[in-house]
Amino acid sequence: MLKSTADFLIRFNSLRAIPCRLLSAATVSMSDQKLHSFRTQETDPLKHNSNHSSQFYTIPEQDKKVLFLHGGLPLSYEVQAKTFNELCVMVREPIIEIFDNLKHINYNKPAVRFVLYGKKGTGKSLSLAHALHYAYREKFLIVHVPWVGNWMRRSKDSSNSEITEGHIDLNIDAAAWLLHFKTQNAVLLQNPNLKISQDIVWTKRETTPKDSSLKELIEHGLNRIRFASRCVTILAQEIKRLSCEGHCKTFVAIDGFNAFFYPNTRVYNEKKEMVSPDKITITEGFLNLTKFDWTNSVIVVTVDEIAIAEVDQTSHYPRYLLGKKGFEHLDPFIPIEVKNFNEKEHHSIMNYYKERKWIQPYPGQDEELYFLSGANPYNLMNLCKSL
Template structure:
């Protein structure tokens, strides 16, 4: 096995000189050190792996042309290959290592399910990945998922999502009790896939025709560096015009196919001239906030109020980093003073809508990433939400997300291998080593496998 990461480490013993426009090579003395530490069998396996890797990744191999060993090493390999008995013994040894008893090659095992519609997912699809259509990914999930996952989707050219038990638990409950209001709290250790679990549930709601009210990150809202202004309604509270406009645009993109059928239930006055009458399309409230940012925060409040009062269409209230609403705030007023988190009006709008919701369910995920005091807190709901946060979502159902199980990590290694993030054969021992190094943590596995 010779992945790009291993090849870089192998070629990092640089003892040669650096030219002006070329990548530094090892130099003859560097290769001498390596040759002295390698047996004939190890040398044969290394060159065989490098050749295999270069054939599978010609474009990437061309970038590392300066790492090709000098002629002396090639001559040694030729002399080694001249003895057919040695070559036959070495090849047999290499093949035996690749096919140990009980050590299946992972990419020969299926890792994708044929069912791409989350409405049809069942327990038989657990530990398999499914592909999200590009149009649905762009409309629904490209705005608020973790940056590492968005980068992965860009590199692979497709969005693959692992079907895991926590998401299926929530989806099953939503299917069985569609007309009841439920609150789910997704929690667990850092980097274990809480945001992607939320994304799977959102995709289900999107396909089921639910209205999606998604806040990508409450922590980003309370740590925003964008300017704020005093509210006209209450001078002690603050509007966030830029953040509000961004959220309104995202909401319209996610729910554009549903907004034409939804109308307002009350009359609203915007300043001295603009008025939204009873029965006007709900999209007019969004347009008012986008076209006039001074009214954007009010438009968010009106929109959430109208959505929460809807009783003819289920609502999926999805908030990531939900604990950000109950922690420290780093937003500053025009005078440069820090603002208390309870004085942000957008936060108040979301919490009131959460309590007033009549039809649908709320799914909230916790996260310590981006918190100012994350090192001092555990990842339990009580530590992150405190009494105020727990009271705001009572009653609720805790849904814990942990690291991958054995089937899930093998599926992910299959997936990465199919995208050339991993190359070469994997024995059972090597898979166990990867699981040990990453502790079956999704983020750690992605970082270990990422060649870039």
């Protein structure tokens, strides 16, 4: 009898252990599933919608090299992407709203303008990067300025304009931008219809003849840097004409657009006098491209407090940051606010950091960091960065 009872207990315990092991495995599986739910396998931004909200998608390496080789990502995020060995961007509601609008725009009407705004560190530049990827996949001709503040406060050189008296050329910066434009649009620039409409006389001996390709115009600005600023303004005029004639569809994306209207710069003329943005040659080209007087185009800009040098700022809203002149230049536009993380977005970024082994999890960590960061994406990234 004792032997029989012992056999029964052994059998009972062995049978009971089976569902326990299964339960343990199921728990691990559910944990992994929860951890990886922050990712979406949909890497094509043309297919992103509200169902992908708060999830990360990976920008393919080949697209990254085309779009962001010469700038376009915040430096801290670029360093993080290099550390994680992948470029992941969160799909957020503000950019989904823009995508929904782009799919219903009548491109035969005047250009529609979107203004991304929000507090410091909420993710405006990354939202613009997501929009750029959309434009690239949709085969837009991309006109992208990674950060206007670099020209106004950290220009690489300056010289008097040879064409317009009292204006200043930033030729090295202009040449760098032309290379950026050429890289982003390498495929589209092969289109034989993208030609200039007039003879361009640079000097008595240098002329770019009518019907030369846009690529030839760009190459001239790169090879003869003294003409790079003028080349940018001419390129802007030609792009507008080509879009209106239906030869291309243009996507203008400018980060820190309000810097074009902030009077204080660090650009000086030969008399050591500060030059306002409207006296800088390349400003003309990009203000021309952000008007609504052309078709087959869409314009997305950001306004940001850190794009200008003012220390005490009272608002992050477009009317304040653009000033009267800048606001009137863009009006009418569609304002899109980029806010701090909601709880779902916060848990998503925390799960991403955990998956990348960037942080060591502990009980109550998500709630604590949500409170300490104020739900601000940039603050959270700083709290989680390496020592």
